[in-house]
Amino acid sequence: MYSDPEKLLRAMFDAAVAAAQPSLCVPPHLPEKPEGKLIVIGAGKASASMARAVEQHWSGPLSGLVVTRYGHAVACDKIEVVEAAHPVPDKAGLDAAARILDLARSAGPDDTVLCLISGGGSALLPMPLEPLMLEDKQAVTRALLACGAPISEINCVRRHLSGIKGGRLAAAAHPARVVSLLISDVPGDHPLDIASGPTVGDPTTADDARAILKRYDISAPQAVLDVLASVRCESVKPDDERLKNTENVMIAAPQISLEAAAEIAVRESLPVHILSDAIEGEARDVGKTLAGIALQVARRGQPFEPPCILLSGGETTVTVRGQGRGGRNVEFLLSLAQTLEAQPGIWALAADTDGVDGIEETAGAIVTPDTRERGLAKGMTLAAALADNDGHGFFGALGDAVVTGPTTTNVNDFRAIYIRERAEEKT
Incomplete structure (x- = not known):
């Protein structure tokens, strides 16, 4: 069917993308209805389409807010969709992150917070730890992206400069139940590195973050160095009691998409x-x-x-x-x-x-x-x-x-x- 090699390769790529569409991978993993409210929050390049999939397959009341990259929004009826900058964060992301954290804090013990997390969420959820400014985070992000550091190291630094990543979002929702649906964009599918793990306990430390900046000879703003030298930059650790009612579910990953692409070639023998x-x-x-x-x-x-x-x-x-x-x-x-x-x-x-x-x-x-x-x-x-x-x-x-x-x-x-x-x- 594909005598043209270019058309074959493009068909395989299209199949890989289709296999990761939220319309397919979100519905099987929706949580049971809570006694209280369902609050939907999320961040990432797929978060808007994930939100729409939730709306289309959820029979009860729901509300919430997700933030996605400019140009990646899709229409939702009950869940607000905000667009912000990626890969360097902007004020729209900063404002959305504050509102998402407030929604998590508003959850009661009978509520369920459904977090829709996908790649790109690190930049789309910028919440600098005080007294850091957005400009400080932007400077560090640009330097990390340009130096060739792997995503795991970039996100380690991000977590220790953030008021929402590294488990802090899930901790804010305690004692509500938190269910995070994750679409992986990171090698090894480590939940901690998807959007810098806003609902995942973080075993890394400020010492690790400082070592990464030193390894790549990054001249960070003094305010960043001061925060990394303080106790307030430590992220939420895996054994934190506030994470006991949190579940992280991987719903799509690179291997699944590669297998879908392989099926196209197999059909061509x-x-x-x-x-x-x-x-x-x-x-x-x-x-x-x-x-x-x-x-x-x-x-x-x-x-x-x-x-x-x-x-x-x-x-x-x-x-x-x-x-x-x-x-x-x-x-x-x-x-x-x-x-x-x-x-x-x-x-x-x-x-x-x-x-x-x-x-x-x-x-x-x-x-x-x-x-x-x-x-x-x-x-x-x-x-x-x-x-x-x-x-x-x-x-x-x-x-x-x-x-x-x-x-x-x-x-x-x-x-x-x-x-x-x-x-x-x-x-």
């Missing part, structure tokens, strides 16, 4: 190999590594025989060196294409399942066997684009960008490499 759903590291290094595996398959028939498709997920990072328009998926693809050296018979797609790679309103891109040559014909080289972190500029000029618009979900990065045939032996 193509072998599929899921390498991992939790690959981390510098995007350009991951690109080199996966290109090396693809070349081994194409040239040696090892460890897999072509034709076949290699799938992976996770979250890479980018250390910003240039001034281009980039994101981790297009950075990965630039490095992959450079290492493949125009090897015939290999295509690849990498994209973010939320529809936004970095800060660009583009999900990712596609690499073809002639990507390098088409770039040269337009006066562009892969090496120059990679040095300038200009993946979106490069692939956009070729017409190879993957544009979806907001997908209203988020299970992180999707990568697929199609090796169609063995390389011809050179004589």
